[in-house]
Amino acid sequence: MPxxxxxxxxxxxxxxxxxxxxxxxxxxxxxxxxxxxxxxxGAFDTRRGLWSFDEFLPVSREVTLGEGTTPLVDAPxxxxxxxxxxxxxxxxxxxxxxxxxxxxxxxxxxxxxxxDSSGNAGAAIATYxxxxxxxxxxxxxxxxxxxxxxxxxxxxxxxxxxxxxREAVTDACLEAVAxxxxxxxxxxxxxxxxxxxxxxxxxIALQRxxxxxxxxxxxxxHGTLFLGxxxxxxxxxxxxxxxxxxxxxxxxxxxxxxxxxxIHGESEGVNDVADGIQIRDPVRRGEILGAIAExxxxxxxxxxAAVETELERLHAAGFYTEPTCATAPAALRAYxxxxxxxxxxxxxxxxxxxxxxx
Numbered sequence: 026m027p028x029x030x031x032x033x034x035x036x037x038x039x040x041x042x043x044x045x046x047x048x049x050x051x052x053x054x055x056x057x058x059x060x061x062x063x064x065x066x067g068a069f070d071t072r073r074g075l076w077s078f079d080e081f082l083p084v085s086r087e088v089t090l091g092e093g094t095t096p097l098v099d100a101p102x103x104x105x106x107x108x109x110x111x112x113x114x115x116x117x118x119x120x121x122x123x124x125x126x127x128x129x130x131x132x133x134x135x136x137x138x139x140x141d142s143s144g145n146a147g148a149a150i151a152t153y154x155x156x157x158x159x160x161x162x163x164x165x166x167x168x169x170x171x172x173x174x175x176x177x178x179x180x181x182x183x184x185x186x187x188x189x190x191r192e193a194v195t196d197a198c199l200e201a202v203a204x205x206x207x208x209x210x211x212x213x214x215x216x217x218x219x220x221x222x223x224x225x226x227x228x229i230a231l232q233r234x235x236x237x238x239x240x241x242x243x244x245x246x247h248g249t250l251f252l253g254x255x256x257x258x259x260x261x262x263x264x265x266x267x268x269x270x271x272x273x274x275x276x277x278x279x280x281x282x283x284x285x286x287x288i289h290g291e292s293e294g295v296n297d298v299a300d301g302i303q304i305r306d307p308v309r310r311g312e313i314l315g316a317i318a319e320x321x322x323x324x325x326x327x328x329x330a331a332v333e334t335e336l337e338r339l340h341a342a343g344f345y346t347e348p349t350c351a352t353a354p355a356a357l358r359a360y361x362x363x364x365x366x367x368x369x370x371x372x373x374x375x376x377x378x379x380x381x382x383x
Contacts, residue, residue, distance in 0.1 A: 043202065053216050056081075073086075074094050084220055085128065091114070100354075102342055106373045110378075111347075111377065116381060117377055128217070131159065136160065140209070143194075143300055144170055145378055151181070165187070166187060166190075166191060212249050223256040227261065237270070238271050240271050240372045243274070243275060244299070255320070271373075279292045280296055296328055331359070344376055346376050
């Protein structure tokens with residue numbers, strides 16, 4: 026039987042549900058940890074991709090496209106290492122969560138999933154649903170990029186275009202869930218998605234011979250990768266495979282920066298270039314703020330000009346990413362300029378989405 030779900034707010038437990046009756050997001054009732062010391066990094070078998078870390082995963086492998094083990098490469102111009110998350114099957118890190126989410130759906134016998142997305146998560150859920158033989162409806166903004174819409178359609182899923190804000194897209198999707206039109210494969214609510222994104226931490230640690238960087242700088246919308254990294258590095262520490270947590274530093278888009286605004290005051294301007302993180306009310310806001318506080322982290326808001334400039338630098342250096350992805354290296358530059366990070370700090374930056382989707 027799939028692992029049951031638990032509400033950390035009211036202590037309720039469910040076999041399966043998209044959120045608690047009290048309104049809070051759910052997590053797995055049990056999260057496994059391996060026993061014994063960290064294995065030899067040089068001998069670790071990664072042939073099953075991110076599922077090579079199944080000792081940490083509360084989901085069994087049911088639906089996979091060989092995802093994971095993305096490259097970790099030097100980026101001398103940034104004095105950092107880049108984790109190339111844009112080389113996943115659908116071109117974004119969202120495949121980490123899609124493989125675990127659809128694996129749980131398959132284990133539960135789900136026949137149809139629904140999700141709301143600005144593009145990347147929808148394409149990932151649609152693709153892995155196709156792999157599983159499960160129908161999918163993906164609710165997207167009416168302004169969604171044509172390349173992402175095609176990815177959803179060609180996977181056999183049904184895109185449902187919604188006029189209005191990103192919040193309106195979510196509301197329309199939740200109406201469908203409430204009327205019983207499908208199982209909510211939400212990348213913001215579903216704990217299986219975060220179990221998948223946590224694998225980014227396991228891979229970073231493995232690729233560095235179980236040495237944790239000083240900091241990881243990540244784009245921050247709903248926090249699917251940010252919280253995934255936090256949970257992954259926390260699990261490694263609790264398992265005794267590593268000896269510390271990295272600082273987690275978020276990069277938000279100006280005008281859509283609730284975490285940065287809470288820490289530093291309201292940001293100026295609106296960044297419509299970084300469309301993938303235009304989230305004004307993240308579901309797990311409290312968890313994000315807690316992860317920042319616990320790791321001596323931070324979150325800042327970036328304007329359009331900084332992101333566009335960084336995108337040009339990335340492309341010129343051979344990293345063909347989409348605009349949202351450029352917020353993290355742009356934030357790295359800003360953190361160093363502000364003295365939050367020393368110039369020689371050991372930093373990893375995930376590059377989250379492919380430029381081929383523009």
